[in-house]
Amino acid sequence: MNLATNRNPGAGFTMVELLVAIAIVGLLMAVSVPATLNFYESVQYRQAVRDVITTLGTARQRALDTGQALDVAFDPERMTFGLGDDQQPLPEGFNLGVSTAAEVNRKGIGIIRFYPEGNSSGGDVVLESPTGRGVRISVDWLLGGVSQETFDAP
Template sequence: MNNQQSNEAWHLARDLTRKVKGRKVTLNPEPLNGHRSRGFTLIELLVVLVLIGIFSSLVFVAVAGGILRSEERRFVQSFTQTLVRARSAGLGRGEAVRFLIDGESRTFCVEGLKWQDIPESIKVEGKGVGEVEPGIHAVTFYPDGSSSGGEIDLKWEGGRMDRIVIDRFLGLVGMERISS
């Protein structure tokens, strides 16, 4: 360090320490009580960790509930789309096409296509839906657009119930919420 740099450093240090009303004041003063703060106490850290844990669990519950509702929506959408696909196939092929539900294996499909699973959290009940074999129920869609008709109730574990209505004359598929 040369002489000029040393002189500048001394002036800088002198400027940082000033006397105000007879007291020496620096940029890094000692606390009035004479004790230095050394950070957070263990109790403060534990309280913060507990709060983080509580908020994390609340977020997890909200996300998990959203995921379950999302799975329910996907199932209902898949179920109703499969019914509509069966109706379209009947119109397009010019022959009767059946939508099948197997109660024992908890699956459903358009006749001749891949079976899809029904979640365990859902109970499926039908009214006016024909039984083609023991345990296998069907809604038949005819080439003129009509169907065998019926109602399919989807009962969820939480008490919610949706009803899918298949119109006998037009073969249209509709859904209504019975209870929340």
């Protein structure tokens, strides 16, 4: 029995077929990895915006419920914000800007104060992602309402 005659010439893959398959996988990886990183940053951005808005809304509601003024502190240097001792960090690479009433601020920390009547000291918080996408969160001084306006990189 001759082994050469029983061999199926179509069995297995040629070197060219393997190289084409590897090239296709490499191309898919080159496209999907940056898209995954952009998706992850987008999730971080949306969560940070949601956390800031929730914290502001919670402070307003607690001030109404307890009858005491409550402060939400924003520290652009440490990249944190929070209500009282519950300070939350913002994702790395993000920028935080705060514009609030000077009389309630403390040593480089922007404060938005909510009063028991439902109003606030007012102010703006600007949160910008590393790609330049951002949001301006505004707190109305008269009614204490929270609104947001998005912007994109120039």
